[in-house]
Amino acid sequence: MSRPGLMDIKDILSLQLNFFKEPKLRDEIAKKAQVVDVEHGYHILNEGRYVKTVPILLNGLVKVVRKEAGKELLLYYIYPLESCIVSIHCGINQIKSRVEATAEEDSRALLLPSHLVGEWRTKYQSFNDFILGTYQKRFDDVLDAFNALAFHSLDDRLLAYLKAKANALGKSKIEMTHQDLGDELGTARETVSRMLKKLEVEEKVKLHRGWIEIL
Amino acid sequence: MSRPGLMDIKDILSLQLNFFKEPKLRDEIAKKAQVVDVEHGYHILNEGRYVKTVPILLNGLVKVVRKEAGKELLLYYIYPLESCIVSIHCGINQIKSRVEATAEEDSRALLLPSHLVGEWRTKYQSFNDFILGTYQKRFDDVLDAFNALAFHSLDDRLLAYLKAKANALGKSKIEMTHQDLGDELGTARETVSRMLKKLEVEEKVKLHRGWIEIL
DNA sequence: CAATGTCAGTGATGCAGATCACACAAGTAA
């Protein structure tokens, strides 16, 4: 993690965060927020220094997973201009829930001090809308994850995952091992191998060592 | 569904909804809200007349399930003084998601016109807090449901379900058939029978025709 | 009472996916 000197947060506000409308809110953010860069693989949640901030992702990609008993399962991705509602949530409510956020790519985020978030929420409508919108989105995401798990076979979920990932990254070459995929989907490596083989026969993907091409 | 004459909503506000603090908010609710009674088994969501209101449950119990391909799975229960956030959500966003809410007991709810909800949210902090709190709670609930599905075997989920239900109803006699339980947990009746038998051998429950006693 | 419907118990069998146990191939270090 690094702190890029004195970023001009005002620039960020006008270029990326123009949904924060009130001039006074923008002033406050400019004064109190902080920009950080984190590297690919950086483990965001459960880090002491983050507990008291609410991040808004500016660039990059962050994945949020639920872990238990060695097994892990993907909940959703955070894209730029979205916030990690869970971190607010966990910070405030002292929840033990094993939810982890990891930077999938080198990422940049704006950190808002969480003690101000509550205040801004009541003072500025656009800020309040942002928080509520984030909750709505995440609620939907988790519902989707639940749905996939409850009603769809692993074959479907694997293909859906690959397509979603290709879409998110904007390219058809996905650099993941079968083990990685198994981890994301909460299943065994061998199973992933077998299913990918089947998908290759069906000409939906092309397999390579260390990466997969979506057709 | 019935409308109990002219309920004194002011009474309800002082007896049950005292977390709505602002006098002006209380006035507005008293003027614009409506009380309805629904019977056990009444199917709440996906009913035209409800789309434009946000319900707050006053008495009773409502269950929310997700359905797909004939199979259904319990998401969470709504207890008195909680709101069904999904109905707002679905109403506003025109979501096709198969989420259903059903009254588990005879219930009474306060209906708030949804076009005013957005307004009250920005004008009254206590109202805003209520909405946000509801989202947080539901987010947690769905995460729990996800977790159970992802990491716990059906045995565990069945027992957890029974205990939670006993707790919610405040009694150890649960009047459900094995089929009912199978539906809630998204599994087959036979499987439930077998597992209950096992639980009975372990002296965790006692089985009867049409009802189950939690020990 | 018999007739009928609802609820529960239980075996047989099937299938998705997990787990185990390897073999092998591609890259990397010595």
Place this chain on the structure above:
DNA sequence: TTACTTGTGTGATCTGCATCACTGACATTG
């Protein structure tokens, strides 16, 4: 070159749960 590591392919077997096909127990109704 050899040796070692990492990623992949594949059979054999095991487990949890679904599905099918019944049987019998209880409850209700005529």
